[in-house]
Amino acid sequence: MRHDWLAAAGRRIYLALVAAFIAAPLxxxxxxxxxxxxxxxxxxxxxxxxxxxxFFGDPQWMEALRASLLIAAxxxxxxVVVALPLAYAAWRYRSxxxxxxAGVGSMVFLLPAVVTAVMFSAFWSAxxxxxxxxxxAISHAAMFLGIPLSLLAAGFSSIDPxxxxxxxxxxxxxxxxxxxxxxxxxxxxxxxxxxxxxxxSLNEYLVAYLVAGFSVPTLPIRIFTNLRxxxxxxxxxAAVLFMAVGFCTFGLIARLGDLPRLMGRQRPLRD
Amino acid sequence: xxxxxxxSGAAGRGRGLALVLALPGAxxxxxxxxxVLLLVQISLAHRDAGAFWSAGLELTQYRQLADPVFLRVAAxxxxxxxxxxxxxxxxxxxxxxxxxxxxxxxxxxxxxxxLGALSLSETLIVFAFQVLLSSGxxxxxxxxxxxxxxxxRALYPNxxxxxxCLVYLAxxxxILFLYPAVSQLDEEMPQAAATLGASPLGAFLRxxxxxxxxxxxxxxxxxxxxxxxxxxxxxxxxxxxxxxxGVRLSNTALDAGDMPLAAAQAVALVAVLALLAAGVRGLxxxxxxx
Numbered sequence: 001m002r003h004d005w006l007a008a009a010g011r012r013i014y015l016a017l018v019a020a021f022i023a024a025p026l027x028x029x030x031x032x033x034x035x036x037x038x039x040x041x042x043x044x045x046x047x048x049x050x051x052x053x054x055f056f057g058d059p060q061w062m063e064a065l066r067a068s069l070l071i072a073a074x075x076x077x078x079x080v081v082v083a084l085p086l087a088y089a090a091w092r093y094r095s096x097x098x099x100x101x102a103g104v105g106s107m108v109f110l111l112p113a114v115v116t117a118v119m120f121s122a123f124w125s126a127x128x129x130x131x132x133x134x135x136x137a138i139s140h141a142a143m144f145l146g147i148p149l150s151l152l153a154a155g156f157s158s159i160d161p162x163x164x165x166x167x168x169x170x171x172x173x174x175x176x177x178x179x180x181x182x183x184x185x186x187x188x189x190x191x192x193x194x195x196x197x198x199x200x201s202l203n204e205y206l207v208a209y210l211v212a213g214f215s216v217p218t219l220p221i222r223i224f225t226n227l228r229x230x231x232x233x234x235x236x237x238a239a240v241l242f243m244a245v246g247f248c249t250f251g252l253i254a255r256l257g258d259l260p261r262l263m264g265r266q267r268p269l270r271d
Numbered sequence: 272x273x274x275x276x277x278x279s280g281a282a283g284r285g286r287g288l289a290l291v292l293a294l295p296g297a298x299x300x301x302x303x304x305x306x307v308l309l310l311v312q313i314s315l316a317h318r319d320a321g322a323f324w325s326a327g328l329e330l331t332q333y334r335q336l337a338d339p340v341f342l343r344v345a346a347x348x349x350x351x352x353x354x355x356x357x358x359x360x361x362x363x364x365x366x367x368x369x370x371x372x373x374x375x376x377x378x379x380x381x382x383x384x385x386l387g388a389l390s391l392s393e394t395l396i397v398f399a400f401q402v403l404l405s406s407g408x409x410x411x412x413x414x415x416x417x418x419x420x421x422x423x424r425a426l427y428p429n430x431x432x433x434x435x436c437l438v439y440l441a442x443x444x445x446i447l448f449l450y451p452a453v454s455q456l457d458e459e460m461p462q463a464a465a466t467l468g469a470s471p472l473g474a475f476l477r478x479x480x481x482x483x484x485x486x487x488x489x490x491x492x493x494x495x496x497x498x499x500x501x502x503x504x505x506x507x508x509x510x511x512x513x514x515x516x517g518v519r520l521s522n523t524a525l526d527a528g529d530m531p532l533a534a535a536q537a538v539a540l541v542a543v544l545a546l547l548a549a550g551v552r553g554l555x556x557x558x559x560x561x
Contacts, residue, residue, distance in 0.1 A: 007471045011369045014365060014366070014369065015366060015369050015370070018362065018366045018442075019384070021439070021442075022384070022385075022388050022439070022442065022443065024403065025396060025399030025400055025402070025403050025439070026388070026391075026399065028399060028402050028403050028408070028409060029395070029398070029399045029402060032402055039407070042402065042403075042408060042409050043409070078298075081294075082294070082295045082298045082299070083295070085291045085292060085294065085295050086292070086295045088291065089288055089291050089292055093288055095288055095292070097288070097292060098288075098291075098292060101292065101295060101296060101299055104299050104303055104304060105295070105299055105303060107303060107307075108303050108306075108307075110496065111541060112496060112497065112499060112500030112517065112540065112541070112544070113497075113500060113502070113517075114500040114502055114516075114517040114520050114521055114537070115310075115500065115520075115537040115540060115541055117521065118310070118520060118521070118524050118530075118533050118534065118537050119306045119307065119309070119310045119537065120306055121524065122306070122309055122310060122313055122530055122534065123302075123305065123306040123309055123310075126309055138302055139302075141302070142298075142302040142303050142306075145303070196390075199390035200390060202390075202392075203390055203391060203392035203393075203394075203395070204392070205392055205393065205394050205503075206393075206502055206503075206521075210521070210524070210525070219392075220392040220394045220395075223392070223394040223395065223398060224394045224503065227394060227397065227398055227401070227503070227507060235398060236402075238395075239395045239398065239399065242391060242392060242395055243387065243391065243395075246386070246387040246388075246390040246391060247383065247384075247387035249390075250382075250383045250386040250387055250390075251383050251387075254379050254382065254383050259378075259379050259382050259383070260375070260378055260379065260382065260454070263382055263447060263450055263451065264450060264451025264454075265371070265450065265451060265454040265455075266451070266454075266455060267454060267455060269375050269378065
């Protein structure tokens with residue numbers, strides 16, 4: 001019994017340390033963004049929302065925000081549109097071709113980001129289509145394709161074949177079976193895949209930088225150039241904005257679907 | 272479950288399948304396969320003046336890789352990646368295990384927290400580390416207060432700052448990667464070990480860890496792949512002698528404008544990583560089926 005108590009305490013302390021490690025830089029940046037002065041101080045000397053006003057009033061930051069959101073939305077949509085038929089064919093028809101294609105699609109995700117960046121910068125200049133927003137969106141879609149592929153494959157394999165069989169026995173046509181059984185089961189996985197690619201694309205900077213860094217400065221690219229040239233307090237506001245988008249997106253997914261299951265837990269979980 | 276599909280006729284099925292796969296196939300061919308092949312081709316091309324190259328089949332760039340400076344950078348990157356992988360997996364494994372044993376609400380909160388942290392841009396995290404480690408930062412103040420340092424000075428650039436940041440970048444990924452495998456574990460095994468007199472730690476190390484050798488090794492390999500080419504963290508938080516192969520590679524492409532050499536460096540890097548990954552896989556298999 002004494003062992004149990006000790007183990008539980010050790011577990012809590014360990015997880016608290018891990019949480020503190022992950023949270024510390026985020027808390028510091030959020031704190032600095034509330035500074036009333038220009039200085040990079042934590043805890044802030046005096047509080048103020050001045051940098052938030054400066055951020056949202058700066059046309060350059062707003063332009064970067066718009067470009068980032070547009071690229072992320074396009075990349076998410078494109079990646080899911082490409083991944084969905086592959087995952088469906090691999091599951092429904094047990095197609096070997098679809099599985100090979102899915103393997104090819106996951107390949108780019110496993111390349112180091114620097115290699116991907118050099119590769120796409122060479123690719124877009126070879127096709128003589130340099131410096132456009134859609135280049136970044138397509139490159140991101142190809143780069144993050146592995147995520148919707150594996151999430152959607154997991155989603156399809158979670159569908160109970162008995163349900164499909166039952167729908168057919170009761171006289172449902174293929175389209176009806178898909179509508180009644182497949183669609184509701186897949187919705188949370190689709191949303192999760194979209195959100196995952198969206199958030200990752202929103203935060204990616206190296207590929208975006210090498211592909212169209214000078215003509216389409218996204219938020220991470222602006223932060224990156226500022227990092228090299230010097231501190232600007234509005235950077236902290238951008239950081240807080242990113243954190244808010246990330247945590248809200250995944251918080252929303254947790255409300256809509258069974259997050260432990262989406263993340264690959266198969267055993268039922270007690271409340 | 273494919274009975275229905277089989278009944279609808281092989282020809283119809285084939286045509287339907289081709290239709291379904293046409294769009295993804297075209298996308299993959301254009302934007303996944305072509306860029307990779309192009310990269311390989313450029314690595315073998317002939318370099319012209321400036322940032323240009325013309326089609327060719329020569330090994331000039333690959334010969335240039337034998338440059339001792341580049342080899343030293345590559346060796347440093349690999350050992351940095353190995354250290355990061357070891358540290359990250361060592362921290363992440365117990366965390367994933369404990370999280371998977373929590374109540375649902377706590378687990379969901381942790382997953383949202385980890386997914387949020389994982390999605391943060393490397394630029395932001397490096398910037399946050401800069402603020403945290405700066406000479407006016409909270410950490411320096413704490414060290415001054417404890418009397419561990421006498422004068423306020425920035426705690427970067429150095430190897431420790433770089434390593435901490437690299438572990439930070441990989442940690443949420445690895446916890447989430449191990450989460451499915453860890454949550455599948457039987458409660459009975461460690462309990463049985465405990466009944467036989469093992470301490471919780473002993474049971475964890477001798478019963479739980481060997482079962483998960485495969486996922487643990489894969490996780491370590493993934494961290495190594497992501498770390499070996501880390502760019503911004505090394506650039507900002509490391510000293511120039513700690514710049515990784517990633518910094519080197521993008522400098523070759525951007526500053527020197529030598530695309531063929533950058534391509535050759537990229538191809539060589541991926542080849543080394545693929546070999547390492549295959550080795551790790553082999554290790555996981557060999558140990559699991561004695």
